[in-house]
Amino acid sequence: xxxxxxxxxxxxxxxxxxxxxxxxxxxxxxxxxxxxxxxxxxxxxxxxxxxxxxxxxxxxxxxxxxxxxxxxxxxxxxxxxxxxxxxxxxxxxxxxxxxxxxxxxxxxxxxxxxxxxxxxxxxxxxxxxxxxxxxxxxxxxxxxxxxxxxxxxxxxxxxxxxxxxxxxxxxxxxxxxxxxxxxxxxxxxxxxxxxxxxxxxxxxxxxxxxxxxxxxxxxxxxxxxxxxxxxxxxxxxxxxxxxxxxxxxxxxxxxxxxxxxxxxxxxxxxxxxxxxxxxxxxxxxxxxxxxxxxxxxxxxxxxxxxxxxxxxxxxxxxxxxxxxxxxxxxxxxxxxxxxxxxxxxxxxxxxxx
Numbered sequence: 001x002x003x004x005x006x007x008x009x010x011x012x013x014x015x016x017x018x019x020x021x022x023x024x025x026x027x028x029x030x031x032x033x034x035x036x037x038x039x040x041x042x043x044x045x046x047x048x049x050x051x052x053x054x055x056x057x058x059x060x061x062x063x064x065x066x067x068x069x070x071x072x073x074x075x076x077x078x079x080x081x082x083x084x085x086x087x088x089x090x091x092x093x094x095x096x097x098x099x100x101x102x103x104x105x106x107x108x109x110x111x112x113x114x115x116x117x118x119x120x121x122x123x124x125x126x127x128x129x130x131x132x133x134x135x136x137x138x139x140x141x142x143x144x145x146x147x148x149x150x151x152x153x154x155x156x157x158x159x160x161x162x163x164x165x166x167x168x169x170x171x172x173x174x175x176x177x178x179x180x181x182x183x184x185x186x187x188x189x190x191x192x193x194x195x196x197x198x199x200x201x202x203x204x205x206x207x208x209x210x211x212x213x214x215x216x217x218x219x220x221x222x223x224x225x226x227x228x229x230x231x232x233x234x235x236x237x238x239x240x241x242x243x244x245x246x247x248x249x250x251x252x253x254x255x256x257x258x259x260x261x262x263x264x265x266x267x268x269x270x271x272x273x274x275x276x277x278x279x280x281x282x283x284x285x286x287x288x289x290x291x292x293x294x295x296x297x298x299x300x301x302x303x304x305x306x307x308x309x310x311x312x313x314x315x316x317x318x319x320x321x322x323x324x325x326x327x328x329x330x331x332x333x334x335x336x337x338x339x340x341x342x343x344x345x346x347x348x349x350x351x352x353x
Contacts, residue, residue, distance in 0.1 A: 034083035041087035057105035061095035069093035074140030078104035102259035119148035137161035151283035
């Protein structure tokens with residue numbers, strides 16, 4: 001009987017060790033594994049200087065003779081944020097993914113921090129680097145850039161996929177009741193106008209929306225460890241190996257190489273210089289898909305890029321558009337639901353052809 005009990009206990013211990021080991025292995029590799037697979041698929045990182053000297057950093061997939069695809073990431077990220085979907089997408093497209101101005105290794109020139117200015121540079125990127133019409137897909141702020149390109153440079157754009165971009169929720173009077181405003185743009189303005197704390201990462205984490213979800217004890221622990229990690233590794237996103245990827249993404253996205261002056265353009269509305277949102281959307285004639293992530297509210301605070309009503313308005317303005325809802329827990333559909341994003345992108349080829 002004792003021997004049998006020892007065998008059972010040993011078996012339980014092995015299972016526990018396996019589960020714990022798998023947990024830490026997943027947490028340790030969730031960032032590196034997609035990047036390794038991406039480079040194994042043939043992606044290379046390159047740079048180009050435009051006519052005015054602006055440096056654009058980008059990743060390019062294998063030249064397989066297929067339809068070009070230009071990917072434009074969202075605010076606070078870099079082109080590598082698409083790593084989970086790039087290997088599969090490269091089987092269907094010749095993929096180019098850019099670092100937006102003020103992000104990663106592209107130029108940090110605040111004079112270019114508007115949707116129109118960046119769109120004009122990416123049109124030149126299509127002319128100089130791609131050399132033919134391309135499908136353009138943009139996430140969040142990147143989708144607003146993609147929309148301008150489709151509207152005003154139709155001879156360069158085959159079709160557009162707009163991924164959960166904050167159309168209309170970013171307008172004055174609406175934006176003040178959104179998560180990204182309260183815990184992003186307004187928080188950074190508050191930080192600039194105080195003198196007690198000089199570390200914005202620490203300042204923002206101490207006032208994070210997610211504190212009330214995890215509680216003071218756990219969130220204070222996460223904050224302390226995240227700040228310590230970033231001080232030790234200032235040139236890489238924070239990665240706490242004892243936390244699962246879903247939580248680590250909060251710290252990762254807050255510590256990508258990013259110019260906060262970019263975010264300030266949403267606060268002072270200069271991002272929308274010469275950019276009328278309704279006019280841009282109604283000017284797009286080519287096939288367009290709008291991907292909508294799950295909408296959530298906390299009271300009257302919008303915990304999403306835009307509301308379902310905003311997404312309906314987007315579709316009503318598009319001449320040749322359709323909406324696809326994805327049950328995604330987060331704003332980054334290509335990251336949270338890579339299979340669904342890949343399927344949407346491959347299906348879109350039939351429409352543009």
